[in-house]
Amino acid sequence: MTIPRAAKTLRRTRIQEEKEEQILEAALDVFSASGFRGSTIDQIAEVAGMSKPNLLYYFRTKEAMHRALIDRVLYTWLEPLRAFDAEGNPETEIRSYIRRKLEMARDFPRESRLFANEVLQGAPHIEDELKGPLKELVDEKAEVIRAWAKSGKIVTCDPYHLIFSIWSTTQHYADFDVQVRAVLGQEHSGEGRFEDAARFLEQLFIGGLRPDPLEA
Amino acid sequence: MTIPRAAKTLRRTRIQEEKEEQILEAALDVFSASGFRGSTIDQIAEVAGMSKPNLLYYFRTKEAMHRALIDRVLYTWLEPLRAFDAEGNPETEIRSYIRRKLEMARDFPRESRLFANEVLQGAPHIEDELKGPLKELVDEKAEVIRAWAKSGKIVTCDPYHLIFSIWSTTQHYADFDVQVRAVLGQEHSGEGRFEDAARFLEQLFIGGLRPDPLEA
DNA sequence: GGATAATTTGACCGATTGGTAAACATTACA
């Protein structure tokens, strides 16, 4: 009697690693484009270039695939915020945070859309991650920002809404890419638009956060 | 022999108007929560409180429902941008644009999510609207902003990315509501968060766009 | 009130959904 579920084997074989990688890559394609409910196992199987039962041999359910994908992507996704350094200079820290987030929007748009789809549809699968690890990390960084404001390095402002505004403005270029391209027209839709966006956003945030000269 | 399709009758009856209203209301609920592909006619029928064939009597296909919803919502959705006035004072115009967009995010989050879902998933049903009416309106308002910059009323900046950043920061509070609530925690998730957001965003944009004193 | 048009429903259709069973093929390892 064989135990046919890869998940139940203790040692991961070479084939397992390769195929799981292949599947998650395809799943990222599909989930990020259609959301969880709108995606089908057949689609993922086709993109992955394998049969549906074969795919289900590695991930027992559609949920399991989604789960694995979220887990893998979440850590990387929070990396830029984690790099936010309390000791650094506020201006350079904010500038490089914007840069990093914009680079992620440019280089990993599917990952951004995966989360966007999930959150947009009520975050039924990642509620715990949002209320747990994410909130804790944001709380911590919000304190850093508050300290900067208190010491007069930046203007007094709500640190949470500051973080939200950096998230939204940068991820916009991944999540709403079609709209951005449509509005900019073909001539400005090249990769240069990320440079333009970076320049504008740095200008906006550095200018908008400059400490009030009256208080100085 | 009756002509059983409401769409083919010339005069709209009272019942038709009521039921179509009822259906679109339900469709907005469902489409905004799951996107087009992830939504089912059965779900909409259940929310609308009528049988599926009855629903299909008023809208022949799922696409037709979606189409009608998009058409109805698009005009209203662009209203704030249309109100952007070239003659007005830049600071008050931008301030009130932010206010209006935030109010829409607060009062019509489903409409925002309907578009967000659509654009996020590649805008397969509204590509023409984006490249046509939307682009034209944005082009027009971008010129207004450029003129303000040229006359030194605001800092020189890319008007398109300015508009994108106002869209993204404001709509964030509708589209990513779950995340915002999760991060802010229960204590700050009341309606007051929109006031906080408005205060921060006005501060950010007014400060970030203040004309460079060196050029003055 | 009766004729006619408009509305509603239950039963149903083929296609697709997520997922399974079991036979078959391949790999790893002694």
Place this chain on the structure above:
DNA sequence: TGTAATGTTTACCAATCGGTCAAATTATCC
């Protein structure tokens, strides 16, 4: 090289999908 574990496929399942049909019901108007 044999064999047991791992991997793959074909055929299939019940449930749900978008949508149709004809019959039944209700509203409208003379």
